[in-house]
Amino acid sequence: MQTFQYQQSITVDQAVQAGARSKTAQQFADVRFIAGGTTLVDLMKLDVERPNQVVDINTLPLAKIEPAPGGGLVIGALARNSAVAHHPVVQRDYAVLSEALLSGASPQLRNMATTAGNLLQRTRCPYFRDTAHACNKREPGTGCSAIGGHNRMLAILGTSKDCIASNPSDQNVALTALEATIQVQGTKGGRSIPIQDFYLKPGSTPNRENILEPGDLIVSVTLPAPVPGTQSHYLKLRDRAAYEFALASAAIVIKTNGSRIERARVALGGVGTVPWRSREAEHVLEGQTANAATFRRAADAALKDAQPASENGFKVELAKRCIVRTLTGSTQSA
Numbered sequence: 001m002q003t004f005q006y007q008q009s010i011t012v013d014q015a016v017q018a019g020a021r022s023k024t025a026q027q028f029a030d031v032r033f034i035a036g037g038t039t040l041v042d043l044m045k046l047d048v049e050r051p052n053q054v055v056d057i058n059t060l061p062l063a064k065i066e067p068a069p070g071g072g073l074v075i076g077a078l079a080r081n082s083a084v085a086h087h088p089v090v091q092r093d094y095a096v097l098s099e100a101l102l103s104g105a106s107p108q109l110r111n112m113a114t115t116a117g118n119l120l121q122r123t124r125c126p127y128f129r130d131t132a133h134a135c136n137k138r139e140p141g142t143g144c145s146a147i148g149g150h151n152r153m154l155a156i157l158g159t160s161k162d163c164i165a166s167n168p169s170d171q172n173v174a175l176t177a178l179e180a181t182i183q184v185q186g187t188k189g190g191r192s193i194p195i196q197d198f199y200l201k202p203g204s205t206p207n208r209e210n211i212l213e214p215g216d217l218i219v220s221v222t223l224p225a226p227v228p229g230t231q232s233h234y235l236k237l238r239d240r241a242a243y244e245f246a247l248a249s250a251a252i253v254i255k256t257n258g259s260r261i262e263r264a265r266v267a268l269g270g271v272g273t274v275p276w277r278s279r280e281a282e283h284v285l286e287g288q289t290a291n292a293a294t295f296r297r298a299a300d301a302a303l304k305d306a307q308p309a310s311e312n313g314f315k316v317e318l319a320k321r322c323i324v325r326t327l328t329g330s331t332q333s334a
């Protein structure tokens with residue numbers, strides 16, 4: 001690990017100004033914010049992240065979980081994953097988020113990891129994390145070792161010729177299905193960003209993962225008020241039952257009226273370069289009868305553009321079955 005300067009910010013404006021000194025908000029940024037440190041510290045030890053300055057934001061008043069004006073829920077950027085997962089309103093109205101958080105990492109990590117840190121969690125692609133290998137995400141223009149290498153865990157949706165790294169988060173799949181909004185404070189003031197606009201597919205610039213700019217600080221996440229009668233569920237398929245990243249996962253938010261599906265939101269994890277919302281699956285579901293045939297058509301639609309690499313073709317069928325299973329469980333509990 002290289003040497004770095006440490007600074008503690010006591011106000012949001014102070015943190016923003018410190019972050020704004022960075023030349024870039026992307027890989028090898030000069031300045032990084034740190035909260036739980038469950039990702040950043042690991043990447044600094046691996047020499048993947050090399051900030052000159054680390055700004056500690058743990059003293060900022062951003063850990064509250066409270067009702068949003070007009071309905072919904074505001075989750076502070078520094079709210080720990082364990083606090084969010086066990087919050088009674090989250091468990092009652094946003095079960096998909098609680099289930100997603102509890103399926104990730106370990107209790108010890110959930111006690112440290114924050115909401116904003118999870119939003120910015122970086123890929124677990126082994127080539128990204130190993131500086132001995134070429135990686136366009138880590139060093140643009142060097143190539144993608146994963147395309148011809150070990151890619152069993154990597155993405156099949158949203159990939160490009162320059163990157164097939166998968167997004168590792170469970171939380172963000174649930175937040176995508178819930179249509180969350182991310183509040184950001186920056187040098188030009190505050191702004192609200194729908195989660196579907198926050199992440200960037202790799203394209204030819206896989207090193208740029210989101211739309212944040214230097215100095216931008218996530219301050220909270222807002223969940224919209226739940227639609228009455230809605231059910232939600234998260235299912236994660238993985239190699240072992242705990243402390244493992246998803247091979248495929250599905251977050252479903254759905255409302256039925258009798259056997260008819262009135263509203264559906266579908267998001268996938270483990271298979272996309274970003275938390276993957278499937279509007280194709282939603283279009284198939286809405287207005288149709290909630291049964292196995294409808295669920296399978298929705299699953300087929302969700303994966304129709306999949307582009308497997310050499311070792312992860314099995315993810316296509318696995319993801320389809322994950323969607324069907326999650327839809328079945330969500331509608332049976334309605």
